[in-house]
Amino acid sequence: PPPAAPAPEPVQVTYEVTAGDTVSAIASAHGVSTDAVLSANGLTRDSIIYPGEVLQIPSAAAPGPASVGPVLAPGLDAEQSENARLIIRIGRELGVSDRGILIALGTAMQESWLRNLDWGDRDSLGLFQQRPSTGWGTPEQILDRERSIRVFYGGPADPNGSDTRGLLDITGWEDLPYADAAQA
Incomplete structure (x- = not known):
């Protein structure tokens, strides 16, 4: 029998930061946790992101539920x-x-x-x-x-x-x- 085809490489998802973005909002929009995005990019909760910066977005284990209500920026009501x-x-x-x-x-x-x-x-x-x-x-x-x-x-x-x-x-x-x- 012919050899099995190799599994496809996982698709690497990236996101280019725009003005007003927050890590938590980016994570929420991609269905992953804030900590997952921070970890994938070597960031901490004290890190600052800048417009034009490209973040790696880790794959979600499973699609999460749709966001309920607006995404809030940390520290803002x-x-x-x-x-x-x-x-x-x-x-x-x-x-x-x-x-x-x-x-x-x-x-x-x-x-x-x-x-x-x-x-x-x-x-x-x-x-x-x-x-x-x-x-x-x-x-x-x-x-x-x-x-x-x-x-x-x-x-x-x-x-x-x-x-x-x-x-x-x-x-x-x-x-x-x-x-x-x-x-x-």
């Missing part, structure tokens, strides 16, 4: 995770670079803890603590998360037009340190 996902989604829709999205996420974390606050310093409101008195919109408009995110990014799709300057309207923002770009 459901509201914060939802707001972070919205900032990322809108940034990607607008063609904002990963750096710009990270600036938006960092700004919202600094200004509101990624919460859509209905209070703040003076008349500041929302995710980015935008102020009605300085032209960012009415209180209702600022508390509309999608609108306030688009206003923060600015550019040609800015709901405020040229009344305010968003991140994309700042000349050279890509070369500024994160905090300086956010403040500008």
Whole structure:
């Protein structure tokens, strides 16, 4: 009889990290544990992953149950995770670079803890603590998360037009340190 064909090599699954990814979310999306992904890549729970990094995804022993509810980023509650996902989604829709999205996420974390606050310093409101008195919109408009995110990014799709300057309207923002770009 002819020799048996060798077993096929297991398919190596990799994943390229994008801005906003977490190891736990990547693991969950691939049906494996966070510890399995960490171990396969020589990482610890203190490791930082960066956009463009390629992670090895170990094979799942068996397909797990479908995820129930949204994937939460470690250290963030459901509201914060939802707001972070919205900032990322809108940034990607607008063609904002990963750096710009990270600036938006960092700004919202600094200004509101990624919460859509209905209070703040003076008349500041929302995710980015935008102020009605300085032209960012009415209180209702600022508390509309999608609108306030688009206003923060600015550019040609800015709901405020040229009344305010968003991140994309700042000349050279890509070369500024994160905090300086956010403040500008």
